Each structure stands twice: as C-alpha cells, then as structure tokens.
Amino acid sequence: SAVISQKPSRDICQRGTSLTIQCQVDSQVTMMFWYRQQPGQSLTLIATANQGSEATYESGFVIDKFPISRPNLTFSTLTVSNMSPEDSSIYLCSVGLLETQYFGPGTRLLVL
Amino acid sequence: GQQLNQSPQSMFIQEGEDVSMNCTSSSIFNTWLWYKQDPGEGPVLLIALYKAGELTSNGRLTAQFGITRKDSFLNISASIPSDVGIYFCAGSRAGLTFGKGTHLIIQP
Numbered sequence: 001s002a003v004i005s006q007k008p009s010r011d012i013c014q015r016g017t018s019l020t021i022q023c024q025v026d027s028q029v030t031m032m033f034w035y036r037q038q039p040g041q042s043l044t045l046i047a048t049a050n051q052g053s054e055a056t057y058e059s060g061f062v063i064d065k066f067p068i069s070r071p072n073l074t075f076s077t078l079t080v081s082n083m084s085p086e087d088s089s090i091y092l093c094s095v096g097l098l099e100t101q102y103f104g105p106g107t108r109l110l111v112l
Numbered sequence: 113g114q115q116l117n118q119s120p121q122s123m124f125i126q127e128g129e130d131v132s133m134n135c136t137s138s139s140i141f142n143t144w145l146w147y148k149q150d151p152g153e154g155p156v157l158l159i160a161l162y163k164a165g166e167l168t169s170n171g172r173l174t175a176q177f178g179i180t181r182k183d184s185f186l187n188i189s190a191s192i193p194s195d196v197g198i199y200f201c202a203g204s205r206a207g208l209t210f211g212k213g214t215h216l217i218i219q220p
Contacts, residue, residue, distance in 0.1 A: 042200060042210045042211065045207060092154050092155075099142055099162065099204045100143065100160045101208055103154035103155045104154050105153055106152075106154045108152070
C-alpha cells in the first residue's frame with residue numbers, strides 16, 4: 001500500500017476564487033488520480049495525473065476548471081478554479097498499484 | 113459507460129448480526145475491490161479480488177469475485193459498532209468504476 005496525505009484537509013471558500021489541493025505520496029508511483037465525491041454520493045473520476053505529460057480528463061471535466069500538475073512521481077496538485085457552490089464536495093487523490101487504488105484522506109471543500 | 117449496481121442501498125441491523133451486500137454489472141471487470149469510508153475520511157481498501165471465483169477473507173470480512181466476472185459480494189460476520197460506515201464496491205478495468213455505496217447502520 002501507500003501512505004497518502006492531502007492539504008488542506010478542509011476549506012471554506014468564496015465563489016469566484018480558486019483553491020489548489022496538494023497530494024503527497026510516501027513512495028514513487030506512476031498512476032495518480034483525482035476524484036470528486038459530492039455530498040451523499042459515490043466517487044467520480046475527474047482525471048488521471050500523468051507525470052511528465054498532460055492530465056487525462058474524464059467526460060464532463062475540463063482542464064480550465066480543474067488544472068492539474070504532476071511535477072514528479074510523489075506529488076500532484078488539483079486546482080478548483082472560479083468556484084461556485086456546486087463545487088462543494090470532497091476531493092480525493094488516489095494512487096494506483098497493480099489493479100488496486102489507495103486513497104488519500106480527502107479535502108472537504110465548501111463554497112459559499 | 114460501465115455501471116455498477118450495488119445493493120442494498122442501506123442496512124439497519126442489530127449488533128452481532130451478519131451482513132451481506134453485493135454488486136453486479138453488465139460489464140466484465142479484471143479486479144473487484146471493496147472499500148469502507150468513515151465520515152470525513154477517504155475510502156480505505158478492505159479486500160481486493162483478482163481472479164474469477166476467488167474467495168478472500170480479511171478477519172470478519174469475506175468477499176468473492178463472481179465466476180462470470182460481472183459481480184461480487186461482501187459479507188461481514190458478527191457485526192460490531194465500528195463496522196458502521198459506507199461500503200463501496202469498485203470494478204477495475206482501465207480505471208475504477210464505483211458502486212453507489214451501502215450505508216451500514218448498527219443498532220446496539
């Protein structure tokens with residue numbers, strides 16, 4: 001398995017602003033992923049963060065709204081841009097090892 | 113797209129009872145995973161299943177990878193209060209597809 005940390009753990013933000021979420025892993029991993037979990041819902045994949053190349057976004061998610069960086073094999077960031085109340089969710093990073101994924105503790109975002 | 117049907121949506125049980133939940137899909141998956149999520153936390157991996165027909169235990173938890181590769185179940189024996197939470201199944205094939213979760217509530 002892998003030990004994954006996220007910063008911040010939670011935040012309250014004003015609409016129109018942006019928040020960058022950090023994900024740190026204790027070992028080098030090839031595959032990192034970003035998910036959104038809306039209140040009371042399951043997890044939805046936003047994008048796959050590839051080291052050294054552009055992130056791959058799922059249908060319904062675009063780079064302008066959710067820019068992602070992956071500067072090395074242990075770190076990634078997700079920015080939620082120009083936030084609205086509909087962006088209030090838990091944002092989770094995960095890492096892929098074999099056919100399995102391990103999740104960070106999540107960042108709880110509330111947009112007012 | 114791939115969809116998973118997870119049932120039941122919620123369970124209200126007495127402490128000490130056994131629990132059973134399952135996921136089915138119209139698609140074949142290479143791996144089935146079961147996670148538990150506590151309030152305010154990320155999902156924690158409970159059991160990973162890699163082969164059709166595989167039956168795997170982790171303490172009081174037992175899970176099976178269906179022979180058709182389109183379904184999986186999770187059983188919890190002799191439930192205790194700390195089993196409360198949301199359980200998610202996930203199928204893996206070119207990424208993870210999650211079920212909608214089973215909310216487990218235990219009455220003392």
